[in-house]
Amino acid sequence: GAVVSQHPSRVICKSGTSVKIECRSLDFQATTMFWYRQFPKQSLMLMATSNEGSKATYEQGVEKDKFLINHASLTLSTLTVTSAHPEDSSFYICSARAATSGGRGEQFFGPGTRLTVL
């Protein structure tokens, strides 16, 4: 149990276009989902925390108008990278916390999405 999927696993796009990444909790309901960004040989950096039915909370330095997050249901959150630029190329990972686990419950991670902006 506790499986999180991401789609697509890999995407290549042209500079200036927008890309949507989906994160789904397959066998549990997630009130909270998290979006991370991982640069090569670096740690995962939290971008934003997404709560179902409310606006996402963005970490300092993350542009909310560039990285649009929608958490429309208890099993789906989406991250849209708008007007993508080559410096947005990265590995984006989502995680989900079960609705029943409370505020400090375990997070389950998706497999990540490799974004390459040409």
Place this chain on the structure above:
Amino acid sequence: AQSVSQHNHHVILSEAASLELGCNYSYGGTVNLFWYVQYPGQHLQLLLKYFSGDPLVKGIKGFEAEFIKSKFSFNLRKPSVQWSDTAEYFCAVMGANNLFFGTGTRLTVIP
């Protein structure tokens, strides 16, 4: 502010060698600590976690970690590594509502 330091960036061991990966944290609240593993091409998986109680925590695949409060450390250990342990290992501390990760340690086990 919370932070996690992993000083070993790349560790290379032969099979059957013992492993210890360092992790030091900084956090002023209740300490919840985690070790995650990322096998090549796969997603992050939880190895073990410490919330409270016995400071020596046992996880999956023979891994264990010891929480030493006085040293702000949560080092990961395994007595005898296998080739299949080759992966990236991340230490993390739970903040108020989310995880903060260290930079990771790449472990390469040579058969």
